[in-house]
Amino acid sequence: MDGPEGSTGQPGPADRSHRSSVSSVGARAADVLVYLADDSMVPLAVENLPSLSAHELHRAIREVLQLPDIALDAFALWLVSPLLEVQLKPKHQPYKLGRQWQELLLRFTDASDDDVAMDEPSLQFRRNVFFPKRRELQIHDKEVLRLLYEEAKGNVLAARYPCDVEDCEALGALVCRVQLGPYQPGQPTACTLREKLDSFLPAHLCKRSHGLFAAFRGRGAKAGTGEQGLLNAYRRVQEVASSDGEREASLSPHYRAYLLKCHELPFYGCAFFHGEIDKPAQGFLHRGGRKPVSVAISLDGVHVIDCREKHVLLGLRFQELSWDHTSPEEEESVLWLEFDGDNEGTPVNKLLKIYSKQAELMSSLIEYCIELSQAAEPAASQEAGPTSASGSSPPPHQRPQLRRQGSVVCSRIQHLSTIDYVEEGETIKRVKPKRTTSFFSRQLSLGQGSYTVVQAADSLEQG
Helix, strand or coil, rough: CCCCCCCCCCCCCCCCCCCCEEEEEECCEEEEEEEEECCCEEEEEEECHHCCHHHHHHHHHHHCCCCCCCCCHHHEEEEECCCCEEEECCCCCCHHHHHHHHHHHHHHCCCCHHHHHCCCCCEEECCCCCEEEEEEHHCCHHHHHHHHHHHHHHHHHHCCCCHHHHHHHHHHHHHHHHCCCCCCCCCCCCCHCCCCHHHHHCCHHHHCCCCCHHHHHCCCCCHHHHHHHHHHHHHCCCCCCCCCCCCHHHHHHHHHHHHHHHHHCCCCEEEEEEEEEEECCEECCEEEEEEEEEEEEEEEEEEEEEEECCCCEECHHHHHHEEECCCCCCCCEEEEEEEEEEEEEEEEEEEEEEEEECHHHHHHHHHHHHHHHHHHHHHHHHHHHHHHCCCCCCCCCHHHHCCCCCCCCCCCCHHHHCEEEEECEEEEEEECCCCCCCCCCCCCCCCCCCCCCCCCCHCCCCC
């Protein structure tokens, strides 16, 4: 578990908590089940499973699926359960890591002893966190595009990728095209789409009526905004002429269109981690507490996502942050994010405290992503010239569609409880928020405290 493997405390889109990837283990041979993003499985009969590396299993899967060489970089093997997700390095031995799974759960999750005892990981073939989006644009193989599409679709439907309603409808319309074929006037209708709306839109956007309200709605009632918006977007899906006229061959452009739309999301292709942050104090008693968040880390940066509200709380590129983490041996395991902001008009440095037993994993992944991004900058700049000139793809980091007011992918720093401070000479002074009128006449005087800046490693400081 050394190094920057992606992991999360949250269940993924395909939850396989009770399926083992190893159906039998003998002295010489074993049957291994590897799950794909569409929940199908690839059975492999392998020799000497305990000593088999992830790289060797990866090669066997590519041979069975007849995938091109690009799949070596585009996909990785993951060990996944509802409690933890780990992307494996090529040198890792999946069988041995599976045998150590309970130890990993105790180290990196807050799961109860009973949940730890019952949990069992499955082996999954999923997108590599370290595969750049710019290289994904160069893929033309239909099966590779399909696997990437299926995984992205699962993350959208599970609301792991928060999307604005307009984007959800546009993505759902492409799923309609893939599953139902080209749009035909009158088929389907908004009412027929309603029956399987959760196949096209995230659950929190599927407005369904139950019980008494469903009876009042009646058969002829007006369709909900979710299905009507989806139907309108389905009508607008453009068809691409196929050279041989086969319906299946014509799906590749729609897979690509779906992925390109997902590329606009700043957290596409990231690894997810579970954590908690402090809630801002509310009311005259200044009650706070904590709220669960997902921390999404990719080559593009770090995003903190509100699990309940399905929107971004904070999005930072690596050049916009410093970070550090504290280990459980020192105190509660915490990832610290430091970034620039303002406090009532005064420029300040802000610190966000993320409580998570996976802080060490997140810190390692941030460090590794920065190293990869810095190494890839010269190659990316060389490739960007002809690609941009041809007009086949937008410049990197340009996401104009998501600059809408109130977009779910925009930061909501006002919803965060941060520690704000300013530098005064050689000292650091914490900025205390102004209190509203107190209900009480007496207040506790805390005096002047001290605070130490969170520093990134010297070799990784940005700017």
